[in-house]
Each structure stands twice: as C-alpha cells, then as structure tokens.
Amino acid sequence: MNIFRIIEDIEKVDSEVYNRLDSRRNAFKNLGTFGKKATLAAIPLALGSIFQKAYGQSNGMILEVLNFALKLEYLERNFYTQALAADGLIADGAARTAIQTIQMHEAAHVDLLIATIQSLNATPISEPTFNFGKNFPDWNTNYQTFLTLAQAFEDTGVRAYKGQAANLISNDAVLTAALQIHSVEARHAAHIRRMRSNPAWIISAGESSNVPAGAQPVYAGEDNLSQGSVNDITTLGGGYSAEIATAAFDEPLTKEQVVEIVSLFE
Amino acid sequence: MKELHDSPAGKDGSLKNSLVVPMQRRMFFRYAGATAAATTLLFATSCDEDDDVMPPTDPMAVDLGSGDTGILNYAYALEQLEAAFYNEVVAKSLSMFNQSEQQIMQDLKGHEAIHRDFLQAALGSSAIPDLEVDFSSVNFNDKNSILTTARTFEDLGVAAYNGAGKFLENAGFLTLAGKIVSVEARHAAVIRDLISNGTFSDSADDNGLDPAMMPADVLAAASAFITTKISANNLPK
Numbered sequence: 001m002n003i004f005r006i007i008e009d010i011e012k013v014d015s016e017v018y019n020r021l022d023s024r025r026n027a028f029k030n031l032g033t034f035g036k037k038a039t040l041a042a043i044p045l046a047l048g049s050i051f052q053k054a055y056g057q058s059n060g061m062i063l064e065v066l067n068f069a070l071k072l073e074y075l076e077r078n079f080y081t082q083a084l085a086a087d088g089l090i091a092d093g094a095a096r097t098a099i100q101t102i103q104m105h106e107a108a109h110v111d112l113l114i115a116t117i118q119s120l121n122a123t124p125i126s127e128p129t130f131n132f133g134k135n136f137p138d139w140n141t142n143y144q145t146f147l148t149l150a151q152a153f154e155d156t157g158v159r160a161y162k163g164q165a166a167n168l169i170s171n172d173a174v175l176t177a178a179l180q181i182h183s184v185e186a187r188h189a190a191h192i193r194r195m196r197s198n199p200a201w202i203i204s205a206g207e208s209s210n211v212p213a214g215a216q217p218v219y220a221g222e223d224n225l226s227q228g229s230v231n232d233i234t235t236l237g238g239g240y241s242a243e244i245a246t247a248a249f250d251e252p253l254t255k256e257q258v259v260e261i262v263s264l265f266e
Numbered sequence: 267m268k269e270l271h272d273s274p275a276g277k278d279g280s281l282k283n284s285l286v287v288p289m290q291r292r293m294f295f296r297y298a299g300a301t302a303a304a305t306t307l308l309f310a311t312s313c314d315e316d317d318d319v320m321p322p323t324d325p326m327a328v329d330l331g332s333g334d335t336g337i338l339n340y341a342y343a344l345e346q347l348e349a350a351f352y353n354e355v356v357a358k359s360l361s362m363f364n365q366s367e368q369q370i371m372q373d374l375k376g377h378e379a380i381h382r383d384f385l386q387a388a389l390g391s392s393a394i395p396d397l398e399v400d401f402s403s404v405n406f407n408d409k410n411s412i413l414t415t416a417r418t419f420e421d422l423g424v425a426a427y428n429g430a431g432k433f434l435e436n437a438g439f440l441t442l443a444g445k446i447v448s449v450e451a452r453h454a455a456v457i458r459d460l461i462s463n464g465t466f467s468d469s470a471d472d473n474g475l476d477p478a479m480m481p482a483d484v485l486a487a488a489s490a491f492i493t494t495k496i497s498a499n500n501l502p503k
Contacts, residue, residue, distance in 0.1 A: 094463055094464055097464050098464055098466075101464070101466075101467060101468075102467070104474070105467060105470055105474035106474070107474075108472065108473050108474030109473075109474045111473075112473050112474065112475070158448050161444075162441065162444040162445065162448065165431065165440050165441060165444045166437035166438075166440055166441055169434075169437055169440060172432035175431055175432050175440075176428065176429070176431060176432050176478050177475065179427070179428045179431045179444070179447070179478065180428050180475035180476045180477070180478055181474065181475060181476075182444065182447070182448060182451075183424045183427075183428055183447055183448060183450075183451035183476040184451070184467055184469075184470045184474055184475065184476050185448075186447075186448035186449075186451035186452050186455070187451050187452070187454065187455035187466045187467040187469070187470075187476075188455075188466070188467060189452065190451070190452035190453075190455035190456055190466060191455055191459060191466040191467070194456065194459065199369075199373070200370075200452045200453075200455065200456045201373070201377070201449060201452050227384055227442065227445070228384070228387075228388050228438065228439075228442055229387075229388065230384060230387050230388070233380060233383075233384055236380060236383035236384060236387060237379065237380070237382075237383035240376060240379075240380050241376070244373065244376035244377060244380055245380055247373065247377060247449070248376070248377040248380045248381060248446075248449055249445040249446065249449065250444075250445050250448040250449055250452075251445065252441060252444070252445070
C-alpha cells in the first residue's frame, strides 16, 4: 500500500486534497511511526479514519438521503397500517393480502433505515404526523381513493429513491440497499396500478395513471424521451412509439419535488 | 472509460462534462470512503501476485470489458437476452394469451428492445456484438413454460442491476441504470402475478429487500440461454 500514490491519485481529481488534509498533518506525521509499531492490518483503519474526516461531508449527504427515505417509508407504513385498520375499507381476499404484503415491506424498510442511520452514529428522524385526509377526506372510507393514493405513494417512492441514487455513490453498501428497496417499491407500484386496471408501467406524464389533477406532480417529467446522449429514444433501432419509449424508463424526482408531494399529506 | 468517451455517447460536450465530473468525484470518494475502502485497497495490493497468475481469457469469448463500459456491456447482454425472448414469445405464442396479457407481452417486447438499443447506442464502438441465444429449453406452446422463463429473466435482471449499481463510477450511468431497473421490477411483478396473483414482491427478503446478485452469478444463471461465450473477467470486482 502506497499512501503517497493514493494521495497523488486523489490530487488528480481534487487539487485541494492537501489543503483538506493540512489540518491533519500531524496525523500524517504520526502515521510513519504508527506504521512501524502497528500491524500491517491496522493501517487501513488509520487511513480510513483520516480520509473519513477530510471528506466527512459525504457521510452527511448519505445521512440526509437516509433520513429523507425514512420519512417516505414512515409515510407509507403509516398509510397502510391505518388503511388496514379502517373498518370495511379493504375487502378480505386478494386485495387485503396484497396490502398486508406491502405494509410489511414498508415496515421492514423503516426498521432497516433506522438501523442503518444508527450504524452511522447518527439519529434517525422521529415519525412525523401525517394527515392523509387533508386533501383527500374520503381516503379511508372510499376504496378507490385509497388505491389512488397508494399508487401515488408507490410511484413517488420509486422516483424518489431513483433521484437519490447518485448521492449514495460513495457508499457501496448503502447504495446497494437503497437499490434493493427501490425495486421492491417498483413491484408494489406495478401491483397497485393493476389493482386499478392501469398498466403496470408509467406511460407518458400520467395519462395512463388515472390520477386527479392535484396528483399530476407525481408523474411530472415521465414523458421524457431524452436518455443519456440520445436526444430522442423513439428514433433508436427500427423506431419506437412514445408509449413504449416513456414506459421503458422510469424517471427520477428531485428531493424538492418529493417534498412538495409529501406536503399534501402533512 | 476512454473508449466510452470517444463513442457517440460522449459526443455531447456538456453531457460529457456533467457525466465525467461525478465519476471523478467517485474515484476519490472510494479512496476517501470508510475503513472498508482502505481495507480493500490493501487487499487489492496484496492480491497483485494472484492477478498475474489468473488464467488467460478464452480467446473465443466475448469480453464485456472493464470499468463502466464493462458494466454497461453486462446490462446490454442481459437486455439482448430479454429482447430476443419476448420477440420469440410475440412471434410464436401470442394466441395463447388473453387480450390484456397480449398487450403485456407486446409492451415487454418493446421495453426490452428499446433498453437493448439504448445501451448499444450508449456504448457506441465499445458495445459487444450481438449474442447468440438458445431458447431450446423453453416450450413456446406452453404458457407456463413461457411465464416461468419470463419470471427467471425479469427477476434475474432486477438482481443484476441491483448488484451492479455499486460498480458504476459515473453518476449519470447509475441514474440511467436506475431508470431501467425499476421498469424491470414492474415487469417482474406483473409476470409473477400472472403466474400466481399476489406474488409480485415475494422476491423480497425479511428486510423488504430484493436480491442483488454479482455478475458472475447472474451470467452463470443466464448461460443456459446464451450460446455465445461471455467473459466477465475484466469487470470491476
């Protein structure tokens, strides 16, 4: 292990690396003697700790994403828990079983996120108070309203996790867990959409999603046809319809967009 | 990455810059990351000798390549497989499905084909060639055989993207992979429900997490359906 090579490599992409490390100069001086005294295996621990401090901000970003995700999972868990308890809202049989499955996953996600945040020596946010009836007063008496909100929450969840993936790129373990939640939310969304006789995938900006005008922000930007460096993916290969092209790619939402959607229920 | 930047995918200057910067940031975050990253560095160093004695790649095999190019080629290989499968289903088996199921099969064919074509365009000259597929184990006259094969491919695709995300250095590519994987998960959920309604997310474990598989395991599972030999030896590990 060549510590100077590593720092040289970092310098190529971060010219300020020496400034960042400057305040830790003593740590570097000490590293030499540390290396002689300690076992070889202990050196990475010392290095990890130095870089962790120099670039500590990345952990801050990861915690911010985790708490943001936790808020969404709290919302979903609370929503399904209340709905399952609402008298006569969800009929026994396939519908109830499906909602129980989804509720169980959202509860597991809450637990997992709390444990992950704690493992990073931070404090998870406590559960906010949600008000699902604020804009949808019949949400727990009208099954169709309930399903509409469920669809909106699941599709929002998929888009929210997707929007944060890049912010987790520095932590492989957290990124992978977030992706593993993300695809489960997509499975939920597909099932709920089909419970409402919608296609399982999002065609264009909400036209196929059968939601009221107030819920359109959930599908904003889903009509995007530009992916990566391809300006219009309908022109690829032998050509594709806009329906196929937009449904084949789920789009991310920014944190701000998600916060706006969630505020409808706070 | 060099090849990829020279490819059509990298021609747009602004896009190139926006994609390259986060990639570079990631490079040092990997160094800067937690103890685990540093441990990996040490491990990698101590493993140099092992690398030298690794068996040479089969000269007949299609090499996926290294870095982000390798991961995108890996995704491209899986999308080729899925697209070829639904192409067969729509050509041979559509009459076995009811009207709404026929629409689903047509949609799946379209989605997987556009994923394939998009990845090929993104890879440009770095794209692997067309793979030769083998669906001789599938009975295209049997709805159950088609659906269980589709479930295998869709669940495998989800697990593959979930597992490969951490290998991508470029944040733009990570988001693109995210845009595709959730659609694969929607496919998987629908196919599962067609087999047995309510099993849409039974793939998840007790933590509510879908599987994340490593490329070697995914390719081993897919190899029964791909005649072309594929080498993943140079993929990030």
